[in-house]
Amino acid sequence: MGTDAVILCIGRELLKGTSLDRNGHFMAGRITAHGFRVRRILILDDDPDDIGDGIRHALSLKPRFVITTGGLGPSFDDMTERCVAQALGLPLALHAEALEMVRASYHRQLLRELVDSDEITAEREKMAFLPAGAVPLENSIGAAPGARIEHEGTTLILLPGVPEEMQALFEEHVIPLLREVGPSLIHLERDLDYPGKDESSLSVVVNQISKSHPGVYVKSRVRGAGRNLSIRITLYSEGRDEQEVQGRLDAAEADLRARLGLERTR
């Protein structure tokens, strides 16, 4: 199994320009640091066909992880569990442990006077319906539990969309899993800022570095506009041995600095 992850961010507000999605960015940084490659991020509408299609598309890439965020709440347009169940050909079933989590959450919220009752209404119970075989993931902040499902070598993880809840579940449930199944690949990168403004002449040098250092990925990116342009060059490499990866980056960085006349500042 590979080290790819696909992120699905679910919510109509993200497609209307109402809300800027930051969940994908947050998860991408944490997943990358743990040695996985985020292969793709999809932002999907609150629509069963779109969500189902997005899940099937993500699974078609055969990633190690598919992580969804959004659509786990009590609302009729929160439909992630249902769509995941359908895409995997699994029934949706009331999960006793998940129901206990929901019940405990509303009980805590009642004690803190955040809700008027801890009665389990149909809307609240809905959050405890998971695809059959899923493991619920406790939500320490909100009511909706997350879920983990194994499917043909891919682990699907369903997280809520409220950023604070997503981040809490990510730290509590996803990070330990990434550490456990981690590829033990070391991923290292270095940024160099180039004061020049002309990416096209820089790219001659960048292309040469890429060719002479095949284990190093070199990327240049223009920042700013007009007279405030600068170019950030990122050197990136990965491997099982940290010293080996560092050595490759050292060599490429030295070569790049020599060709660009950039002094080493650290």
Added chain:
Amino acid sequence: MGTDAVILCIGRELLKGTSLDRNGHFMAGRITAHGFRVRRILILDDDPDDIGDGIRHALSLKPRFVITTGGLGPSFDDMTERCVAQALGLPLALHAEALEMVRASYHRQLLRELVDSDEITAEREKMAFLPAGAVPLENSIGAAPGARIEHEGTTLILLPGVPEEMQALFEEHVIPLLREVGPSLIHLERDLDYPGKDESSLSVVVNQISKSHPGVYVKSRVRGAGRNLSIRITLYSEGRDEQEVQGRLDAAEADLRARLGLERTR
């Protein structure tokens, strides 16, 4: 042809948590306001297989527009034109008008002392290679022209990834096109902030409103965390007649306010 648009944001830095993509959000807001529905946003890696796969996936949704951002620069890892050409089965060809745009851009940049020479190197010329039949779109800020391609009822628009350049091309080339082919559908929405903190009991009301007002889409979304939770309810409707859409929203809003005991503040 429908009113769907799919946005593809291309750049490895967006998948590593290095950069937060704001281009998708910007375009989604502008496209929505012009009466189109952003069906999906995909964030793709700088990898020919991934970009090709993303383009084919976007085209499979048969949208009216596919808009890409990123990957038009002079660098070896800027490969959007090449991947689009390949996905559409078109050759990549040096476009005389695009080459003139690139030439004129470097000439302007030389006059402003932003570059040392306006010579058309291979890296600069690369930006004038477009899929055969594409129309180049002038870039008033940077060097890389955009491109517009018609394909089986879908208009593909390729824009640069530097936000300032993307926004300039969007305003100059995409907005007039959206206006021209616009569905003349009116899209209206209203937000109501509900001071309550319990989305699950609110969702009973939201579900009732959805059922009694079939032309109105109702969405509730929790904002904040802990004691700072509030709930934003969005009412959304669309149609060809503005008064009709307003009327539907008026009725749903009045019904919602009555059920929640919310006073009208405007």
